[in-house]
Amino acid sequence: MVIFKQIILYLMGIGLLLFGFRRNIDDAIQDYRKKHPKDENKDLEKHFETQVLKVDTTTHELRNDQVYFQVLRISSDDLKRKKSTRSKITTETDHAETATDSM
Numbered sequence: 001m002v003i004f005k006q007i008i009l010y011l012m013g014i015g016l017l018l019f020g021f022r023r024n025i026d027d028a029i030q031d032y033r034k035k036h037p038k039d040e041n042k043d044l045e046k047h048f049e050t051q052v053l054k055v056d057t058t059t060h061e062l063r064n065d066q067v068y069f070q071v072l073r074i075s076s077d078d079l080k081r082k083k084s085t086r087s088k089i090t091t092e093t094d095h096a097e098t099a100t101d102s103m
Contacts (some may be wrong), residue, residue, distance in 0.1 A: 019025070051066045 051064060053062045053064055056063050
C-alpha cells in the first residue's frame with residue numbers, strides 16, 4: 001500500500017510539473033493558432049439557400065422565378081370567427097360621391 005501511495009504521489013508531481021505552468025501551454029496554443037489560422041466562415045454559405053430576384057423594368061417590381069411557399073398560421077379562434085361572421089367586401093374609390101365617411 002505504501003508503494004502504491006508513493007507511485008500515485010510521484011505521478012501527481014510529474015503531472016503538476018508538466019501541466020502546472022498554464023502560461024507555457026497557452027503560449028504554445030496561441031503560437032499554433034497563429035501558424036494555422038482557421039477560417040470558420042468558409043462553409044457558412046452551404047447552409048443557406050439563395051434565390052435570384054430579377055427586376056421587371058416596365059413595372060419596377062421584383063420577380064422571383066423560384067417556386068416558394070408562404071406559411072400562414074391560423075388559430076382555431078380565427079376559423080370560428082371567420083365562419084360566424086359574413087363579411088362584405090367593398091371597394092373604396094377616390095370620388096367624393098361614393099366614398100364612405102370614416103370620421
